[in-house]
Amino acid sequence: MKFIQSLENVVTPANGWAATLGAAVAPAFQYFYGNDRRDILVVMLFMIALDWVTGIYAAKKDNTYSSEYGLSRLPRTLFLVALPALANLLDRVMGTPGFLFYGVTFGLIYHTWTSLTANAHRAGWPMPKSIVNLVGSEIKAKAERAARKETK
Structure with a gap:
């Protein structure tokens, strides 16, 4: 239970947006460079x-x-x-x-x-x-x- 509670600090909207942005940018970065x-x-x-x-x-x-x-x-x-x-x-x-x-x-x-x-x-x-x-x-x-x- 303590493990799941500690995930509350990791699973945030800001982290979700950052992960989404990273997932979108990484392939473009690979394509261009x-x-x-x-x-x-x-x-x-x-x-x-x-x-x-x-x-x-x-x-x-x-x-x-x-x-x-x-x-x-x-x-x-x-x-x-x-x-x-x-x-x-x-x-x-x-x-x-x-x-x-x-x-x-x-x-x-x-x-x-x-x-x-x-x-x-x-x-x-x-x-x-x-x-x-x-x-x-x-x-x-x-x-x-x-x-x-x-x-x-």
Whole structure:
């Protein structure tokens, strides 16, 4: 009897909706991104999240942050998340086993890594000199963009 009473906390309308949503989203996720690709997508999403965090801190440090600029980053993020799905669908159409998917996804991960590293440097967070040298062109581009934004 105690076991059934403990289920009252688990079997709630909110949990039912969450389970239904998960059951509906999981097949769509598999369809768009392919099977067994969660790990690489989690890496990419984690990198995008870190890019947002470092970008916000860098923009606040050099006084170029605005909510308008932050909101304009949403379509860019949706585009970055959609590209691997498109590449996966093209792989299926062309019969290539993940060639485009992994190429696009790793390219986006590298691009996002350089962006978040440059943002972290702009925010004043400690970075190894070798990493700063590796992403020097991105740091320079972001600094120039921030300077242009300040003059407006």
